Amino acid sequence: MSDKTSASIKSTASNKALGRPVDTAKSAIILDAARHEFFNIGFAQSSIESIAARAGVSKVTVYNRFKTKEALFAAAVGNECAVMRKALSVEATAGGSIRERLVHFGMEMVAFLWRDEMVRFERHLAVEVEHNPEIGLLFLDAGPRRLHQALSHLLDEAVEAGELQIDDTEQAAEHLSGMIKGLADLERRFGANISQAKIPDPKAKKRVNSAVDLFLKSYRND
Amino acid sequence: MSDKTSASIKSTASNKALGRPVDTAKSAIILDAARHEFFNIGFAQSSIESIAARAGVSKVTVYNRFKTKEALFAAAVGNECAVMRKALSVEATAGGSIRERLVHFGMEMVAFLWRDEMVRFERHLAVEVEHNPEIGLLFLDAGPRRLHQALSHLLDEAVEAGELQIDDTEQAAEHLSGMIKGLADLERRFGANISQAKIPDPKAKKRVNSAVDLFLKSYRND
């Protein structure tokens, strides 16, 4: 992807490229501007010109880094997914009782999903998946599947520690995360503007707690 | 909405309107064509001209019935929601054991949600909600909230019949439907093309059954 540094095969041992060097910082700035436009007003409504303007960059520069508008969109999605990966990898659930750990996981998950940017990202991404299925898989691998693995792993550890008794931890993880999202997930995606209340979802605490209750009532080892 | 029949206040007792009558069938045809375009390729990608062509109608006729493109979209959404209401009202869950009834409900729900048209409808609707929150509420009232009420009602009846013991049936309904959708809901929205397998979701049966199992393990009255 970045083989522009070794410009010519016949070049001498001098690694330095000739002429004005590429401003590497600009790519990230462009991607950030693209993220802002694409996931706030959508792919079709966004224009390369406005993205370039927001990035403080010429339109031609954008085209020099990204072949086409769709390529820029795909790159922006990839970038967001990379950010998501990082955010989800820090999420090492701390100690406490199994109930506390599960509730903590659930509340973290809700807080993560109910963010305004996340809602908009999901919305605009879902539409473009129809036109470009790869970006959908990119997101699934970076977000949901990763979260699911993390929860499954948490359950596995609890099973090994003798706290829970579960045959199929992956199935159990799917059930728990499904309950945590619940009907509220639809309200999140189709309901009135999200970012009006400070708390992402006022009923989240109750929902997560009762979900964990129901979960533990069956799986707790006692 | 249809006060064009009583054209003039000063008109005589003759109810019949003057001149060529409006072809009332055309509105439905236009809405159907609009549905096809809007929910397959999206609002921005759809053009009034192509919708009119698909409907076998002049572009001007479309503008005569619907003031603007956005109004046409909103009307198409309303129409789809009306269809959804009808489809969901027929869903009188038949008899059988409580387990059978819940599994039946779950499988019907999955079959309904996993349809290709439903997936695309959700996708394209969710994006436009950002620009027009009303249509989101229209959908929520016609679909998810209605489904939730139906399930809650089913649970209420089972509680009254002594089959289940539940404090908060609405919360319980939310948990059950959440488990039924599970992680697969995300695969549905962001995964590879849906309509390749005949069965909507190959793991649906297992997921629904285990969800009902977990549900009944806590709430069954025995």
Place this chain on the structure above:
DNA sequence: GTTTTATTATACGGATGCGTTCATTAATGT
């Protein structure tokens, strides 16, 4: 200075599409 490359500003060709206008034709009544 010169050379080389990156970047900008500007303009262009080509296409699309909304919403409107106008003249014409079609379908009803009287």
Place this chain on the structure above:
DNA sequence: ACATTAATGAACGCATCCGTATAATAAAAC
């Protein structure tokens, strides 16, 4: 026949925007 309204077809003004091209400027090495 006539009057009246619906609907069509075609064109228009206006705007947006992708992707490209061109001339000028900026930043580095020599």
